[in-house]
Amino acid sequence: MLFSAHAAAQDTPYIVAYSHHLEEPGSLEIEYYSNYGTQKGGDDFIAPWIEFEYGATGWWTTEFYLDSQTTFNQSTLFTGFRWENRFRPLMREHWINPVLYVEYENTNGADKTIKEVVGFDNQFDHAVPNGEASREHDHEIETKLILSSDYKGWNFSENFIGEKNLGHEPWEFGYALGVSHPLRLAATSSECNFCRENFVVGAEMYGGLGTSSSLTLSGTSHYFAPLVAWQMPNGVSFTLSPGFGLNSNSHAFLLRWGVSYEISGFGHKVRSLFR
């Protein structure tokens, strides 16, 4: 019965941006996402990843990612792992709620999950054949300042990203913005799955801001992505988000979708195995 308990999450539906809402303490959320991208000058691709998100405390969420990708007409690769931690420094809700984010990435150059866009990241980085791109190994630290607000059912999130390759590379900067709103604010009195209260709609926008040696929008790529999430009371959520490149440096089209399941009380159940 280790995995029998579930809980309905109160998550914002973003795939790239983050809000200040952390995982509930002791809960484990297992998530599968996929990113399909069209590729100019190369082959289209699908980049799936798996996330294990755990609420360590009310103010600390830790998350582990496994990344992979399939590039059509080429190959399927495991592209690395990422480990992130998010901390809420303030114990109360405010108009603007900060969260500090630190992530270590150990990926190779063939990673196409595009979980963030920084520096001068552009679609042509992903046109490099897998055999060549996978020989490049990246050890990076990614930091984010997450600012997030809730107002009348709306969530507004702003993320400022700084990423540093642990080799001798400059800091790269980026941003992600998100806005979301449930289709119905109050719950109905009856049990339901396919009802408006379980749907959240929103949009994300994200892109690069250059590097520490050249802080600029010129030569960077940017995306706009509407999204819809179906969050069922049994702990299962589905998210769908078509993304559109906003300039010639961006992939013309990204289609992301994901499914997640939340196991409430996971931490206690694991600890009880060792008593």
Added chain:
Amino acid sequence: MKPARIPAALLLASLAAALSAANPQDAHDHSAQEHPTDDRGVFAAIAQAPLKTREWRNPYEGDSDALLAGKKLFLQHCTECHGENARGLGHAVNLHSPGVQNATPGELVWFLRNGNLGHGMPSWSGLPVERRWQIVTYLKSFRH
């Protein structure tokens, strides 16, 4: 230790720390239906609600549909820690206790928004305020 191994060691150490993180709210005993809980912390946290929250009126007061909706939300979000009978599991607060039932609806909806992050109670600010009022409507029905 080779530098490349350091992140892996840090990851393992962090996972162990995360799983063993002190979390009174998570210290469930699912075999127990009722047992004494330490409610002092949450009462102190509710007491920190701004005075103006005492004036907040519950827009769903006396609304039977809202009470049922609140019960549904409670079962979705709250029973893992507080139990289906709301009397608390492990160290989670007994919601029938005087400290909770004597708090005003406004204080409770404020507390649901803020949580008690240092003591395991998450913030439920991700739920629209309408749903938090519905949960409070259900909690207040315990008095009758």
